[in-house]
Amino acid sequence: MPSATVNKPRPSELLSRLTSAEPEVKVRALREVKNQIIGNRTKKLSFLKLGAVSAVAGILADSIDDVTENNNCNNTNNILVQSAAALGSFACGFDAGVQAVLDAGAFPNLLRLLANPNEKLDYIPNEDDCSVNPVKVVDAVARALRMIYQSKLAPKYDFLQQKNMEFLISLLNSEKENVSGLGASIITRSCETNLEQKALFDAGILRKLNSLLEGGSLSQRDASLESLATIFRNNPEVISKFAGPEIGRPLSSIIDLAKDRYPRTRLLACMCLIVIRNASPHFLQDIGIKTKLIHILLELLDDPGQVGDEAPFAFSSLIVQKEDLQKLALEANAIDKLHHHIKKGSLHPRRYEGILLALADMCSKLESCRSKFLSLQVCQTKSSLGAIQGFGLQWHFSVVLNLVADALTDYNAGVRAAACICLKSVTRSIKNLSAGYFMNETIVIPLVQLFLDPSTSVQHGLYRWQQKSERPDTFPLLDVVWVAALGATSNIVVDFTTRKSIFVQCGGMKLLVQLAKSMESSVRSNALWALKNFVFQADNRLKEGVFSEFTASLLSSLIRDPEPSVQEQALALVRNLVDGCINLIEFVFAEDGLILGAIGRQLQCASKAEIGIQGMYALCNVASGNEFHKEAVMQLLVTQMGDKNQSFVIKFLQSNDSRLCTATVWTIVNLTCPSSPGALGRLEKLRNAGIVTQIKNMVNDPCVDVKLRVRTVLGQSMAFGDN
Amino acid sequence: MSLFWFVIRQLAEIEEQMATSKKVITREEWEKRLNDVKIRKEDMNKLVMNFLVTEGYVEAAEKFQMESGTEPDIDLATITDRMAVKKAVQSGNVEDAIEKVNDLNPEILDTNPQLFFHLQQQRLIELIRNGKIEEALEFAQEELAPRGEENQSFLEELERTVSLLAFEDVSNCPVGELLDISQRLKTASEVNAAILTSQSHEKDPKLPSLLKMLIWAQNQLDEKAAYPRINDLSNATLEDPTV
Numbered sequence: 028m029p030s031a032t033v034n035k036p037r038p039s040e041l042l043s044r045l046t047s048a049e050p051e052v053k054v055r056a057l058r059e060v061k062n063q064i065i066g067n068r069t070k071k072l073s074f075l076k077l078g079a080v081s082a083v084a085g086i087l088a089d090s091i092d093d094v095t096e097n098n099n100c101n102n103t104n105n106i107l108v109q110s111a112a113a114l115g116s117f118a119c120g121f122d123a124g125v126q127a128v129l130d131a132g133a134f135p136n137l138l139r140l141l142a143n144p145n146e147k148l149d150y151i152p153n154e155d156d157c158s159v160n161p162v163k164v165v166d167a168v169a170r171a172l173r174m175i176y177q178s179k180l181a182p183k184y185d186f187l188q189q190k191n192m193e194f195l196i197s198l199l200n201s202e203k204e205n206v207s208g209l210g211a212s213i214i215t216r217s218c219e220t221n222l223e224q225k226a227l228f229d230a231g232i233l234r235k236l237n238s239l240l241e242g243g244s245l246s247q248r249d250a251s252l253e254s255l256a257t258i259f260r261n262n263p264e265v266i267s268k269f270a271g272p273e274i275g276r277p278l279s280s281i282i283d284l285a286k287d288r289y290p291r292t293r294l295l296a297c298m299c300l301i302v303i304r305n306a307s308p309h310f311l312q313d314i315g316i317k318t319k320l321i322h323i324l325l326e327l328l329d330d331p332g333q334v335g336d337e338a339p340f341a342f343s344s345l346i347v348q349k350e351d352l353q354k355l356a357l358e359a360n361a362i363d364k365l366h367h368h369i370k371k372g373s374l375h376p377r378r379y380e381g382i383l384l385a386l387a388d389m390c391s392k393l394e395s396c397r398s399k400f401l402s403l404q405v406c407q408t409k410s411s412l413g414a415i416q417g418f419g420l421q422w423h424f425s426v427v428l429n430l431v432a433d434a435l436t437d438y439n440a441g442v443r444a445a446a447c448i449c450l451k452s453v454t455r456s457i458k459n460l461s462a463g464y465f466m467n468e469t470i471v472i473p474l475v476q477l478f479l480d481p482s483t484s485v486q487h488g489l490y491r492w493q494q495k496s497e498r499p500d501t502f503p504l505l506d507v508v509w510v511a512a513l514g515a516t517s518n519i520v521v522d523f524t525t526r527k528s529i530f531v532q533c534g535g536m537k538l539l540v541q542l543a544k545s546m547e548s549s550v551r552s553n554a555l556w557a558l559k560n561f562v563f564q565a566d567n568r569l570k571e572g573v574f575s576e577f578t579a580s581l582l583s584s585l586i587r588d589p590e591p592s593v594q595e596q597a598l599a600l601v602r603n604l605v606d607g608c609i610n611l612i613e614f615v616f617a618e619d620g621l622i623l624g625a626i627g628r629q630l631q632c633a634s635k636a637e638i639g640i641q642g643m644y645a646l647c648n649v650a651s652g653n654e655f656h657k658e659a660v661m662q663l664l665v666t667q668m669g670d671k672n673q674s675f676v677i678k679f680l681q682s683n684d685s686r687l688c689t690a691t692v693w694t695i696v697n698l699t700c701p702s703s704p705g706a707l708g709r710l711e712k713l714r715n716a717g718i719v720t721q722i723k724n725m726v727n728d729p730c731v732d733v734k735l736r737v738r739t740v741l742g743q744s745m746a747f748g749d750n
Numbered sequence: 751m752s753l754f755w756f757v758i759r760q761l762a763e764i765e766e767q768m769a770t771s772k773k774v775i776t777r778e779e780w781e782k783r784l785n786d787v788k789i790r791k792e793d794m795n796k797l798v799m800n801f802l803v804t805e806g807y808v809e810a811a812e813k814f815q816m817e818s819g820t821e822p823d824i825d826l827a828t829i830t831d832r833m834a835v836k837k838a839v840q841s842g843n844v845e846d847a848i849e850k851v852n853d854l855n856p857e858i859l860d861t862n863p864q865l866f867f868h869l870q871q872q873r874l875i876e877l878i879r880n881g882k883i884e885e886a887l888e889f890a891q892e893e894l895a896p897r898g899e900e901n902q903s904f905l906e907e908l909e910r911t912v913s914l915l916a917f918e919d920v921s922n923c924p925v926g927e928l929l930d931i932s933q934r935l936k937t938a939s940e941v942n943a944a945i946l947t948s949q950s951h952e953k954d955p956k957l958p959s960l961l962k963m964l965i966w967a968q969n970q971l972d973e974k975a976a977y978p979r980i981n982d983l984s985n986a987t988l989e990d991p992t993v
Contacts, residue, residue, distance in 0.1 A: 058849075065852050066859040066866035069896040112856045119860040170857060204950070244950035332864070373902045 035063065038070075038077055045082050050102040057083065057109035065116050075127050080117055084131035086110050091136055108167045111137065115171030118178065125178040134175065134182060140168045141206070142194060162203075169205035176212035184217035192230050199235045204246050207239065211250035215257045224262045233258065233269055240280055245289060252284065252295035256302045263307040270303075270310060278303070282316065285323055290334045294327055294341060301345045317352060320345055321359045328368055328382075339365070339381030343388045350392050362389055362399045369430060376439035383434055383445035390452040397456040401427050427453070428469045435473040440508050443477060447511035450474075454518035465519045468529065474519070475535040477512045478542060509542065513553035520561035527565055531572060536561065540576045548590040555585065555596035562603045570604050570611055579617040583625035591634050598626065598641035605648045612652040615645075620659065623649070627663040630675050636684040643679065643690035650697035654705050657698055661709050664694075665716055680721045685730035692722065692736040701746045710747055719744060774991055775977040781988070795820040797957055804946065804955040806833040824951055828854075832945045839938040844873040851941065858948050865944050867897050867904050871911055872937045875928055878914050886915065 036044070036059065044056035060079060064071045074080075087110040093103045114133050117124035128134065175181050185191050198210030214232070218224060227233070236258075239251040259266050270278050281303075284296035297320055304311045311317070324345065327338035342361075346352040365382050368374065374382070390397045403426055431453075434446030454465050516539070520530055530536060539561070542554035562570050574582075585597035601622060605612050615622040626642050633639040650660045664676050679691040695718065699710050713719050725737045799820045802811040808829040811822055831854050838847035848869055851858055859866045870893055877886035890912055898905035910925050917923035927933065943953035961983055968979055978988035 061856065062849050062852050065848075065856055066863065067893070067896075068900070112852075116856050116860055119857070167856075245947075246950055375901075 035059070038063075038074055038079070042077055042079055042082060045079075045086065050106065053086065054102065054105050054109055057086065057106065057113055061109060061113040061116060064113070068121060071117055071121050071124055075117065075124060080114070080124070080127040080133075081131040083110050083113050083117075084128065084133035084136070087114065087133060088136050091140060104161060104164050107140070107164045111140075111164070111167035111171045115167065115174045118171065118174040120177075122178055122180055125175055125180045128171075128175060129180065129182070134172075137168050137172050137175075141165065141172065141198075141209075166203060166205050169203065169209045173205060173209040173212050176209065176216045179216070181216050184213050186218065186223045186226050192226070196230065196232070196235070199232065199239070204244055207243075207247055208250045211236070211239075211247075211254040214254040215250075218254075218257050221262055221264075224258045224260075224265050227258050228265050228268060233265075237280070240284070245292070248284065249292055249295050252281070252292070252299050255281070256295070256299040259299070259302045259306060261306050266303055266307045266310065278310070285320070290327055290330045293323055294334050294338060297323055297327075298341050298344075301341060305344065314355070318355055318359065321352070321356050321361065325356075325359060325361055325364050328364065336375050336378040336381065339378065339385040343381070343385045346385075347388045348392075353389055353391075353393055353396060356389060357393070357396050357399060362386065362396065362403070365389070366400075366403050366430075369434075376437070376442055379434070379437065380439070380441040380445040383442065383449045387445065387449040387452040390449070391455070394456060394458070397453055397459070400453060401456070401459060403427055403430075428465075428467070432469050432473050435470075435477065444508040444511040447474075447477070447508065447515040450515035451511070451518055454515065467526075468533070470519065471529055471535060472533050474512060474516060475530075475533050475538060477508060478535075478538040509545075509547075509550050510553050513539075513542070513550070513557050517553070517557040517560050520557055521563060527561065527569055530561065531569065536569075536573060537576055540573070540581075543577075543585060544581070548588075548593055551585070551588065552590065552592040552596045555593065555600050559596060559600040559603050562600065564607075567608050567611060570607075574604060574614050579614070579621045583621045586622065586625040586629050591638060594629055595635075595637045595641055598629065598638060598645055601626070602641055602645040602648055605645065609652050612649050612656050615649055616656075616659070623659060623663065633675070636682065636687050639675075639679050639682070639687045640684075640690050643687070643694055647690060647694040647697055650694050654703060657703060657709065658705060660694065661698055661712065664698075664718075665712050674716060674718070676716070676718055677721055680718070680725065685728070685733050688725070688728070688730070689732045689736060692725070692733060692740060695722065696736055696739050696743070699740060699743045701743050706743070707747050710744055773975040775975055777978050777988060777990060780978045792820070796823075797960070799823070801955040801957045803829060804952065806836065806942070808833065824949060828949060832942060835945065836938045836942050839869075839872065839941055840934050842876045842879070842934065844869055844876055844937075847941065848873075851945065854945065855948050858944050862944055863897070863901065863904075865940055867894075867901075867907070868937050868940055870894055870897065871907060872934065874911055875914070875933065878911075878920070879929055883915060 041056050041059055041063075044052055045060070047053050047056065060074065060083065064074055086106060090103050090106045090110070093106075114128050114137070118128050184195075186195070195210055195213060198213070199207050201207045201210075214227065218227060233255070236251040236255055239247045240255075243251060255269075259269070281296050281299050284292055285300060287293050287296065300311060300316075300320060321342075324338050324342040327341075328335055330338065342356075346356055365386050368382055369379070386400065390400050431446055431450050434442055434449070437443055437446070450465075450470070459465065516535070520527065520535075536558075539554045539558050543551055543558065545551050545554065558573060562573055582597065582601065586594060586601070588594050588597065601615065604614055615626070626645055630639060630642045630646075633642065646660050646663065649656050664674075676691060679687050682688055695713065699706050699713070710719070719740075722737055722740050725733060726741065728734045728737060795814075795818045799811060799814060799818075799822055802814060803822050803824055803826075806829050808826055811826060811829065814820060815822060815826075831850065835847050835850045835854070838844070838850060848859065859869070874886055874890055874894060877889060890908065894904075894908050898908045911928060913925055914920055914923070914928060917926075920926055920929055946953045964980070964983075971977060972979075976991040978991055980986050981989055
C-alpha cells in the first residue's frame with residue numbers, strides 16, 4: 028500500500044533515468060517528472076534548470092518515429108502520453124516553461140502528431156490489447172499545445188494560409204474538448220488584425236464557434252466566448268455580420284450566457300458583450316442590458332479565484348470614458364462594493380490592481396463619483412467616533428487617503444501604479460483640491476517615496492531604457508509606475524493653498540527635477556508637467572528654489588529637447604516660473620539669456636501649436652516686465668525676421684489655432700503698452716515688420732479672445748497717433 | 751376619546767380577519783391539483799441518473815441504465831476513476847490520489863492552486879498522523895512553504911497545520927480537527943468537485959437543490975395558505991392542513 032512518503036527520487040537522478048534504454052523505466056521516470064511538477068512552480072523551475080524540458084522533448088521526438096516502426100504501440104503510446112503531459116505541464120501558466128518547450132523544438136513535433144495522425148494513431152483499438160490508446164495521445168498532445176497557446180510566447184499562427192485555415196477548422200470540428208479547445212485558443216492568442224478577423228469570418232469560423240456556444244460543453248462554451256471576443260475586437264463589420272440574420276440569434280445566446288450558472292462563463296460572456304459594445308456602440312444600447320452587465324460584474328468580484336481577479340478589469344473596460352455607464356454604476360453602488368473588497372485586505376495583487384483601476388475609471392469624469400469615493404467610511408464605529416469628535420469630513424478624507432496611501436506602498440509595482448492612477452482621478456476634483464485636502468503627509472510622503480525607491484533610481488531608468496531598445500517587448504513597469512505617479516503628483520501639487528512647502532520638505536521637488544533628466548521621454552515630460560503645476564501661483568521663494576535646482580542650462584536644454592511633448596512642458600514651466608513678480612523674470616536672463624535664446628530658437632521651428640502657445644505665453648510674461656525685459660523680447664521677435672523664412676510671429680498670427688493667435692497678440696499688447704517709455708519705438712519696429720498690418724486684418728476674428736486682444740493693440744497704437 | 755377606541759377596535763377586527771383569511775386547501779383539492787401536474791417519467795429518471803453519476807454510484811448507475819434505458823450524461827468509466835481518487839484521499843493515500851488525478855487530467859492540479867495546496871496539506875497531515883515527524887518537516891519546508899510564499903491564506907493554513915507538531919496530545923489540541931476524519935472527507939469532496947467540473951459536469955447533484963427549493967416554496971406558501979405540507983421528505987407524505 029502506498030503510504031505518504033517524501034522519499035522521492037532527486038531530480039538529477041530522475042533525469043538520468045529518462046535516458047534509460049528500458050521503456051518501462053523511461054515511462055516511470057516521465058510519469059514521476061510529470062507528477063512532481065504539476066501544480067508546483069518551484070519544481071518546474073528547478074527541473075527546467077537541469078535541462079529536463081529538452082530531455083523530455085527529445086524522448087517525444089524519438090517516439091514519433093518509433094510509433095511508425097514499432098508494433099508494440101502500448102509502450103510508445105504511453106511514452107507519448109506521458110511526455111506530452113509533462114511538456115504541457117511545463118508550459119502551463121509558466122512562461123519560462125513555454126519558452127523552454129519552444130526552444131527544445133517540441134512545438135512542431137506536437138503539431139505533427141495532431142496534424143498528420145498516422146494510421147496507428149487513427150486506429151481505434153479495443154481496450155484489451157492497448158491500455159493506452161491513441162485517443163489518449165491525441166488528448167495529451169492537444170492539451171500540451173493548448174497550454175502553449177495560452178501564453179503570449181506562443182508562435183504566431185498564420186490564418187491567411189489556406190492549409191492553416193483548413194487545419195484550424197478540423198480542430199474546431201473535433202468532438203474532443205481538448206482539440207476543439209486548442210482551435211479556440213489558437214484564435215484567441217493569434218488573431219490580431221482586421222484582415223485576420225475577416226479571414227476567420229469568411230471561413231465560416233463564427234458559425235462553428237456559435238454552435239459550440241449553443242451545444243458545446245462548459246469548456247467549449249468558454250473557449251468559444253473568448254475566441255468570439257477576439258474576432259469582434261474593434262471590428263464593427265464582423266460584428267454587424269454576426270449579429271445579422273445570417274447566423275440567427277447569436278447575440279441573445281451570448282446575453283443568456285452572461286446569466287449562466289458558472290462564474291467564468293458569466294465573466295467571458297460579459298467581456299464578449301463589452302467588446303461588441305465598445306466596437307459598435309449602437310448594439311446593446313438597452314439600459315436594461317447595461318445595468319445588468321454592471322450588476323453581474325460587480326457580483327463576480329465576490330468570486331474568490333481568477334474570475335474575481337479579472338472581473339474589475341472587465342468592469343473598467345465597460346465604463347472607461349463613458350459617463351452614462353459611470354452614472355449607472357454609481358447608482359448600482361459600485362464604489363461601495365469596490366471599496367468593500369479593498370477593505371477586506373490581503374487581496375491577490377492582480378485583483379487589488381484591478382479594483383484600484385476600476386475606482387480610477389469611476390472617478391475619472393464625474394464629480395458625483397469623486398465625492399462618493401471621498402465620503403467613504405471604514406466602518407460604523409470609526410465613523411461615529413469621527414462624528415462625535417466633530418471632524419466628520421476630515422475623518423472621511425483620512426479614510427480614503429489611507430486606503431490609497433496603503434496601495435502606494437504595496438510591494439507589487441502594478442498595484443502602486445494603479446494607486447497613482449486612482450489618486451490622479453480623484454484629485455481631479457477641483458473643489459477638494461482647492462481645499463488643500465490632498466497636500467498632506469499621508470499621501471505626499473508615500474508618493475515621493477515611489478521616486479526614491481533605490482530600484483527605481485534615475486540611473487536605473489537609464490539602464491532600463493537601454494535594455495528596452497534591445498528587447499522591445501519588455502514591459503517597462505517601472506516607467507509605468509513613474510509616469511502614473513507623476514500624473515497623480517501633477518494634480519496634487521496644483522494645490523491652491525499655502526501647503527506646497529510640504530512637498531518641498533519631503534524632497535519631492537528635488538526628485539522631480541532629477542526625473543526631468545530621465546532618459547525616458549514620457550518620464551521627462553510628466554516630471555516637467557508636475558513641476559509646472561507645482562510652481563503655478565506659488566510664492567517667489569518656492570519658484571526660486573525650483574529654478575536654482577534646475578539651473579538655466581538644464582532648463583534651456585529641456586526646451587530644446589528632441590521630444591515635442593518635453594519642449595511643450597519645459598516652455599510651460601518657464602511660463603509659470605516667470606509669471607508674477609518682476610524679479611522672477613530675471614530667470615530667463617540668467618547665464619547670458621540662455622533660456623530666452625532657447626525659447627526664441629524653439630519658436631522658430633515649433634513642430635506643433637502647443638509649443639508655440641507655451642513659448643508665446645512665456646514671452647508674454649517676460650514682456651510684462653520692465654523696459655529692459657520688453658526690449659529683449661522685442662529683439663527676439665524682430666531679429667528672427669532677418670531670416671529668409673517667414674517671421675514666426677506672422678506665422679502664429681495666421682494660424683488656425685485661435686489659442687496660438689491669442690498668445691501672440693497678447694505679447695504684442697504687453698510690448699506696446701502706452702505707459703512704458705519705449706512703446707512707440709517698438710510699435711514702429713512692429714509696423715516695419717508687417718506685424719501691425721497683419722493684426723489689423725484680424726480685427727473681426729471669429730474668436731472673441733483674439734478679437735478683444737487685437738482691438739487692444741489697435742487702441743494702443745492709436746494712442747500714438749496711428750490710424 | 752371614544753372615537754379613538756372605536757378606531758382601535760376596528761383595526762383589531764381587520765387584523766383578525768386577515769389572520770383567519772389564510773386560505774385553506776384540503777387534502778382532496780391538493781391531491782387533485784398535484785395530479786394535474788404532469789411530470790415525464792424520463793425527466794424523473796434523468797434526475798435519478800444525475801444523482802447516481804454525480805455521487806459516483808457507478809454500479810447502481812449501470813443497473814439503472816439497463817433497467818430504465820436512461821443514458822448517463824457522462825462516460826461511466828470516468829466515474830470509476832473519480833471514485834478511485836476520492837477513495838484514496840478518504841483512506842489517507844494522498845500521493846496516490848494526486849497521481850491518479852494527474853493521469854486523469856493533468857490540468858486539474860496545474861490550474862487549481864487551492865486544491866493542490868489542500869491535497870499537499872492533507873499529505874502533511876497524514877505524515878503527522880503517522881508520526882513521521884522528520885519527513886513531515888522536510889515535506890512542509892520543501893513542498894508547502896513555497897506555496898505559502900505565493901499566497902497569504904495558504905501560509906496561514908500551513909502555519910495552522912504545522913502547529914500540530916507542537917502538541918503532544920494532538921487529539922486534544924486547538925487544531926486537532928485537522929486530524930479528524932472530516933478533514934479527509936472535506937479534501938476528498940473538493941477533489942471530487944474539481945474532477946466533475948473538469949468534465950464539464952455540475953459538481954452537485956440536482957436532486958438536493960430541488961428539495962431545497964421545495965422547502966423554500968413551502969415556507970413561502972405557509973404565510974398565505976394552509977395546505978397539506980410535506981414534512982417527511984424521504985417518504986413525501988402529505989400532512990393534513992392545520993387550521
